[in-house]
Amino acid sequence: MRAVVYKGPFEVAVENVLDPKLQHPNDAIVKITSSCICGSDLHMYEGRTAAQAGIVFGHENMGIIQEVGAAVKDRKVGDRVVMPFNVACGFCKNCLGGFTGFCITVNPGFAGGAYGYVAMGPYPGGQAEYLRVPFADFNCLLLPSGKQHEADYALLADIFPTGYHGAELAGVKPGESVVVFGAGPVGLMAAYSCLIRGAAEVYSVDHVKERLDKAAEIGAIPINYDEADPVQQIKDRRGGLGTDKGIDAVGYQATSAGSSAAGGEQDEVPNIVLNQLIETVAPTGALGIPGLYVPSDPGGVDENAKKGALSINFGRLFEKGLRLGTGQCNVKQYNAHLRDLITAGRPKPSFVVSHEIPLDDAPDAYVKFDKRVEGYTKVILNP
Amino acid sequence: MRAVVYKGPFEVAVENVLDPKLQHPNDAIVKITSSCICGSDLHMYEGRTAAQAGIVFGHENMGIIQEVGAAVKDRKVGDRVVMPFNVACGFCKNCLGGFTGFCITVNPGFAGGAYGYVAMGPYPGGQAEYLRVPFADFNCLLLPSGKQHEADYALLADIFPTGYHGAELAGVKPGESVVVFGAGPVGLMAAYSCLIRGAAEVYSVDHVKERLDKAAEIGAIPINYDEADPVQQIKDRRGGLGTDKGIDAVGYQATSAGSSAAGGEQDEVPNIVLNQLIETVAPTGALGIPGLYVPSDPGGVDENAKKGALSINFGRLFEKGLRLGTGQCNVKQYNAHLRDLITAGRPKPSFVVSHEIPLDDAPDAYVKFDKRVEGYTKVILNP
């Protein structure tokens, strides 16, 4: 079959690889209809991880079941399904607790597995014609048959639940005010999720005009951090008060104000968003942190950053009595409910999708997405 | 009346001061029967805060109501009561949410008030014969009349709820395993609270023999961090696994292994416990942090510490998907239930009390408690 193969830093190719086969009675083979390119694919693409050439990318996968193993009970050939980016067993201690992003069965020695991702287990990705799905009864979320809402449902694999996870980690409740740092795809999904949950005010902080415009379209209040200190901007609008909750949808590659606008190299300041969150959120508040932080970053800006150690204003955090939650999204905790919302016609998360293209155009899309040119924001491959 | 007055670094005196008076119709005056000296009083005593001479110490107060203001409805003269160290109004946004440690009414410009503490509002402490209590209906917890359980109930003002708060912030549930860093009074109360809540295994980490012995007495597993890396000791006992939850009952004056044993100056390492917690607790776990961290510490070990900025292994925290909660205890969330447990004869938190002495002996007790000599662990003054 054809698949997107990582060749080395800044290079992917669409090549012929072996078709996946059932390896276990609980496996299914899914014919891919949609597979998204994710911002986190770029970490590998840019050579900023330990990923080796040869890996097939793609952890946001959707399609039609082609074949099922002998033990699969509730999924059958022809079912339209979307898979969490997490590979999970459903019966280990962490899965039983709902923490399917931290399954201890599927990737021995580490808590958590994923498709097409370095160090996340032996699971080729789905930017390809077919995908092997382990524990198919657990991992294949059933969708209404047909073609409806294809792009909306495809986002159930990762970014819609991941944005929602931010709102959940922060415990966002109806009537609350929330600041969301980052208005990229995950940040927009986080802001959108806060509004779905009934938040009264959502502030989206970014410095890219297109992103801030999209935030405004869905009902968030855009805050451009290149214009002035975002903490102060928000407090000024709120009579001096902070927000009830905050979400970090940026992660460790955060940058200081004005950096990209200056047209030069970005100043990466890995702790800037965390410390701004601590300042923005009012005492007794909570922070949801779905934005990625890593324990080892060879490209980190200094020795501490290289090992994932950040200078946090912990005294201030404590003084305010803040709580925070972190970590990869446990997609399975949210995907069925979010599917039902999409099916009911309420949210349309696909507003973040900028391009839907054939599999063969993937190499070109990687180049442009990585450079954020031509409006490349969120790309879906349709094999 | 007689009261313990701060005179300057390492000096307190028992002096005559003006009797407190009703200042507001919701006030009550309480005749103190027990007032504890708290480890956090030593921060002021040691001159490590901005406290000015003249302040009357004492935020852990218990006694008999002597007089009530015209608006007090449900408390009356003769009631035996214990007061949370937090002064709180009961009707501001934070109090309504249960965050009485962050009341925005009682200490304008800051979230939170307390008796006898620098920067916590105009509320003289209770290491004295009498105490003025604002919002008496809200702040005076009624106790069974008589003399029973005096020392147990006195601990309801602060350390028993504060230890319990650690368990609550970490979400400790029946059957779980927990590590508690610190086996001083608050750490012991935290370990004790975990066991009351049904924890299966509690590890108490300290390096003072008497404290570890007390931890063992109440059913915790003592871990001496001078003997070996406490993270490894715990994982070795658990077949390589971390604990479900963790509590930091140490705070920013944490020290490295062996420091006190060497007989010399202690090596203060303000982030050591936080990073050890992150290593000890298993993925998907949670950390409760009642141990104090401050945004400004003139005596901090370096420039970052002086402003409360700590180097945290945030990449590791994120990779494990940990949650954490911080902040001063909201005593009122727990004190009635803990009172009922004491009344039922189940827990006896007074096992941590080392000395019950007259008010006039306070200066001597401060000296010894500060040096941790003669077994001074937790002192109750009985005016």
Next chain:
Amino acid sequence: MRAVVYKGPFEVAVENVLDPKLQHPNDAIVKITSSCICGSDLHMYEGRTAAQAGIVFGHENMGIIQEVGAAVKDRKVGDRVVMPFNVACGFCKNCLGGFTGFCITVNPGFAGGAYGYVAMGPYPGGQAEYLRVPFADFNCLLLPSGKQHEADYALLADIFPTGYHGAELAGVKPGESVVVFGAGPVGLMAAYSCLIRGAAEVYSVDHVKERLDKAAEIGAIPINYDEADPVQQIKDRRGGLGTDKGIDAVGYQATSAGSSAAGGEQDEVPNIVLNQLIETVAPTGALGIPGLYVPSDPGGVDENAKKGALSINFGRLFEKGLRLGTGQCNVKQYNAHLRDLITAGRPKPSFVVSHEIPLDDAPDAYVKFDKRVEGYTKVILNP
């Protein structure tokens, strides 16, 4: 001052009564700008309670603070405020737990107090020019000054929070399906609240066309129970499945299908909605029951109904593992957050208001509202 006074069954009059005075240092006097007539006022109006002539009606009150007692701290003359229908102290055991509808201070011998309601304590109602509000700091919710959103905010006294309470008791979460029995003002507020909280599908069951039309307008799916068994109608639309959650916004005066359509006497069947809920909601679901059930109903349809004993299909409830929550709304748990939503311009609950009229027109409005003629659905009096 002028006030709506109960004279006897089916008779109210606007009369001169004594102005309210401060009776306690924590009281405030509010000049009423809006006071709603509630469906529960009709229970008294119809003579179906023990209410004596002379009572001033009105528990849904809003206005401007005119005077405050000496102990009032945070509310001041000129503040625009809305009061929960519950009178509550803020410091008793139940208030501390958030159960302000069950305050044990304000109405000795009973858990719960209210304005202008039989057996709910000595608190004249607010269908008048002025109202005395006890524990003003606790009971007066501050509103933005001015005239904006007057009708929306007025509904914060009772029906918006009460509808929301139904959603909270049922634990309605984003993506869920919910059936709401009753599309009167409270039922519409319940359906609206479910949608604010992110429900995917809300079914509103009633048999009055205007109500079902309003339900459809806000995005609910109208189900007319006169047309066919509502349980079956909903299951048919859901492929045979029940809903995740259910809300009873009808209460003990429920009626059987077709009753009013037949133009004759309604057949009151007090347990019909409860048993239909049990059938409609899927196993593992939950029921929120804000609709009123009473322990003593002299007008009940039989001996059991007279003492509030209903025949419930408890075997079926158990087999399905259902949970349920009941009781008067604790308005204070929700009103600040709902206010913030209104202020942000998101929900406009005033869509249920049919009439805004002067105080003097109250007697006529009672007659018409009781008969449900001329579109009388929800009336606001503007003294």
Next chain:
Amino acid sequence: MRAVVYKGPFEVAVENVLDPKLQHPNDAIVKITSSCICGSDLHMYEGRTAAQAGIVFGHENMGIIQEVGAAVKDRKVGDRVVMPFNVACGFCKNCLGGFTGFCITVNPGFAGGAYGYVAMGPYPGGQAEYLRVPFADFNCLLLPSGKQHEADYALLADIFPTGYHGAELAGVKPGESVVVFGAGPVGLMAAYSCLIRGAAEVYSVDHVKERLDKAAEIGAIPINYDEADPVQQIKDRRGGLGTDKGIDAVGYQATSAGSSAAGGEQDEVPNIVLNQLIETVAPTGALGIPGLYVPSDPGGVDENAKKGALSINFGRLFEKGLRLGTGQCNVKQYNAHLRDLITAGRPKPSFVVSHEIPLDDAPDAYVKFDKRVEGYTKVILNP
């Protein structure tokens, strides 16, 4: 193999039946070491259900894995395991929500499956030498190897989690007061669980001396309902107040006071415990109802009871704002944590076990257990 076979009302026999075989790749075969007789087995034994002759009894099963299917991943031959009485798949909507007692996969057309029980699916029981366990990775809880705590662990199949479920449904928290109706095995486990969770006061209501003695031994307060109205007894002890929470561990075969003491026929009053709970629990409280209620009871005392319709004091329930939860225990939500508590040596639930006997003695044990003679309270069969 040898197995306990139902022959008809009041008759079981130990007979040779076919050995179970792997029927699905996810199955395991377990060699039974312990299988308990449950009070609910007596419903079938007494002919009070639709159970047909031939069924093999036994839903509380523990043993050693003898054989595993090709798809079983994490359980292996030789593992010591205990199985929830619920048969569950782990991936259906209800299982994902934690409601494994309401699995919709294993017993088509009904929510929930079990071993050896009428209408609960095609799963022979484990009062036999071997047992087939579907979805073995999900359903087999791993135990420490060896022989330790055999009787304690055996109770993890049903009654310890079921008692705990009562405490969970009622939301019992540290410091609360609880009434538990029934001090049979499940009632004692419920009282025990409340104490493990930190309850301050637990009242156990029964009228059998041996049961009340056991309740007292574990720290509960025994209330003999033959001596006086249990509601009044409890309120008298609590200064007129009700309890915070209540648990019904009796179910639909509840009896009125004095009935058995009179030596004659018991007066079955199926709603008596529910209505007593409503009276005993204070306003704002909650009821956990693990005691069985059925939608069809051919032996019911009247027409309503036969169809599971009970007269509930719903007006009173509402006035008090009570919440309640019902249904079969979802054993998997609790069994791992309770196992860890047993392993840590803290609770020893086997104090309720009266007899451990060979499989061949089962017929005699059924006779005696049904008559409650010779101290037969809880019987474990050791095949």
